[in-house]
Amino acid sequence: MGKMTVLKIKRLLEEKLSHPNWVFTYDRENESLRVEDKETKKGISISLQGVLSKYEQTNDINAIEEYVYYVKEALTSMKMPVQLNGAERHIYPVIRSTSFPTTSNDIPLVYDEHTAETRIYYAVDLGKSYKLIDEQLLQRENLTKNTIKEMAMFNVRSLPTTMKEDVVAGNTFYFVRSNDGYDASRILNDSFLDSFKKQVSGTMTISVPHQDVLILSDIQNEVGYDILAELTMSFFVNGKIPITALSFLYEEGELEPIFILGKDNKKNK
Template sequence: MEKLTVLKVKRLLEEKLAHSNWMITYDREKESLRVEDKETGKGITIALQGVLSKYEQTNDMKAIDEYVYYVREALTSMKMPIQLNGSERHIYPVIRSTSFPTSSNDVPLIYDEHTAETRIYYAVDLGKSYKLIDENLLEKENLSKSTIKEMAMFNVRSLPINVKEDIVAGNTFYFVRSNDGYDASRILNESFLESFKKQVIGSMTVAVPHQDVLILADIQNDVGYDILAELTMSFFVNGKIPITALSFLYEEGTLEPIFILGKDNKKER
């Protein structure tokens, strides 16, 4: 297969996303592609280097097609009329990096601080995608932020949790991957974290490298921290919506970032 470059990824995406109602612009300096709906002016910016990196790791054109699907669904959902009243069971929290924008098209998004690395945003589930809730939507629906938060937290606690287990070098790793868009959000289910904590023998760690995975681990030796760091970074690099490559220690109901310094097995909290 022909070796891909950023410019070849650009051309592929331009071909696959060609649409009479969409405008595509290229930022040479940032190596990004912006796809906007001509009618609404809303759009998605794609970091081409990120797409290329994912392709190189999988060597599969499905990596390109995944981004195309994501952009199409996002642009379609932006034009859908959204109602919060009557959608109470479809409001969920979503975890994002602290570098994620706090506004969309100059309208403040509804969010809460979570950890030094993460924030909690709130979204309306639309089936194949979701829309982040902003202040305009709250005002239009005459709802308070606290009401939205209460609905979202109730709904995330109601989601099923399927866990896969893997033991490496005496450490046990658990993966929550339902692929429903809210795997990382399950980190907000405190009763789940507490029940997991009761079965941990060593140190309990939690990671949300990207939106579609929650990693919990029972770290019982120093090698476990190195494995955790490599594992989390791998998921972080491969995720469509990366959050953080750092992991957290879970102690007494709090999440504290841990910095793993490499093969000398040192760590900082």
């Protein structure tokens, strides 16, 4: 494919987002691409440099899919009338990478800082998709961020946490993959993490490589860290909405990123 450039990214996005109702405007000076709905005149601007640097981090075309999904989701949900009052049971937290935009259509999204790698956004579930909650929606519904956060945390704790396990070289990896859109969000369920911690005999790690998986690991030896690094990277590059290829140690309720350095088996927390 040759070296990826801003213009190649622009062409790829136009190709993937081709839609009879959507028009593209390219701002050469700011290297941004705006996608707008002809009917609503609402749209979203993408910083192409941001997409390029995300691509360069992973060198994988799937990095672009995150933005494609985000634009599609934003443009579709702009047409849907959304209410929060009466939808209390349908508000959930969603985990995103820190490179994910903090505004939608120039309106600030409601979010909380989480780790150096991840951020918590809040969404209202619409069945087949969900809409990220922005400040405007909060004001219109006369709700505070704190209320939304409490609802979201209550709801994520009530989601089932069924796990499949896999043992490799004495290390056990547990996967939560319920495909409800909130698998990674279960990293916010402290009581679930605490009860898992009690069963672990080695080192407990947590990974959220993309939105639709949560990986909990019981690492027993150095090889376990290499397997974990390969595993999370594989999930990260293949995820519809990638989050982070780094894993976290879970100590006293705190998440701390682990950097696994290649095959020399050194860990640097």
